[in-house]
Structure formats: structure tokens, C-alpha cells
Amino acid sequence: MEKLYIELLEKAKEAAKNSYSPYSNFPVGACVLYESKKTYTGANVENVSYGLSLCAERNAISSAIANGEKTKIKAIAIYSPKQTNCLPCGACRQWLSEFSNNDSDTKIILEDKNKNAFVLTLEDIFPYGFKFDE
Numbered sequence: 001m002e003k004l005y006i007e008l009l010e011k012a013k014e015a016a017k018n019s020y021s022p023y024s025n026f027p028v029g030a031c032v033l034y035e036s037k038k039t040y041t042g043a044n045v046e047n048v049s050y051g052l053s054l055c056a057e058r059n060a061i062s063s064a065i066a067n068g069e070k071t072k073i074k075a076i077a078i079y080s081p082k083q084t085n086c087l088p089c090g091a092c093r094q095w096l097s098e099f100s101n102n103d104s105d106t107k108i109i110l111e112d113k114n115k116n117a118f119v120l121t122l123e124d125i126f127p128y129g130f131k132f133d134e
């Protein structure tokens with residue numbers, strides 16, 4: 001497996017340990033890599049009012065913005081100890097697209113059941129996202 005993918009998945013795994021998910025018992029961690037080469041992690045944070053729960057991916061992106069990141073997203077690794085190939089939800093796909101230069105260059109990195117990286121692009125999983133007319 002490419003070294004970069006291993007590193008990003010390791011960071012996503014560490015982040016999943018910080019998940020607050022007492023309602024679903026489904027921890028998720030994410031690690032987003034920017035063109036600046038900086039990485040930011042996030043975990044899902046749930047609430048007793050279930051619909052207020054926040055996903056790991058959007059928390060990682062929010063952390064990047066809150067810390068002054070100005071470049072675009074190159075890749076995101078996502079990990080849940082409960083499920084292999086933990087794909088981002090629709091809302092997180094739209095968020096990833098917002099901060100990507102080109103969806104076909106943004107890598108989505110997951111871990112398959114053999115513990116190998118499974119790599120898709122954002123375009124693969126989000127081909128018709130919302131955009132304003134140019």
C-alpha cells in the first residue's frame with residue numbers, strides 16, 4: 001500500500017478513538033490532507049437529539065478551516081472500526097467538493113477487509129453535485 005495512504009488511514013484510526021457516538025455505537029475517524037501538505041483529523045460527535053450529530057469528515061474539514069487552512073483538499077481517509085469501506089454520506093460528499101479543486105483529483109481512501117487501502121475519487125462517488133452556474 002502506498003505509504004501516504006497508510007499514514008492517512010493511521011491518523012483516521014487514531015481520530016476514531018476520540019469519537020463521541022454513544023447512540024449509534026458507530027465510531028468514525030477522518031483525516032483530510034490539503035495541498036499545503038497539512039493534515040487535520042475529525043471524529044463523529046453525536047447528540048441525544050440524534051439529528052444534530054456531526055460526521056467525522058465534516059468535523060475534520062471544519063477543523064482545517066478553523067485553523068486557517070486556505071489550500072484545497074487532496075485526499076481524505078475515513079475509518080470505522082465497525083465497518084470496512086466506510087464511505088462518506090451525501091452531505092459530506094458535498095462538503096468535500098466545496099473544498100476540492102477538481103473532484104476527479106480528490107482521493108477517498110478507505111480500508112478494505114484485507115486491511116488494504118481502497119482508493120476512489122470524489123468524482124466516482126459524487127458525479128452530479130450542486131454547483132452555481134459559472
Ligand code: THU
Nearest residue numbers: 024026028044055056087088089
Ligand atoms: N458517520 C460519519 O461520521 N461518517 C460517515 O462517513 C458515515 C456516518 C457517523 C454519523 C453517526 O454519528 C454515525 O456515523 C452512524 O451513522
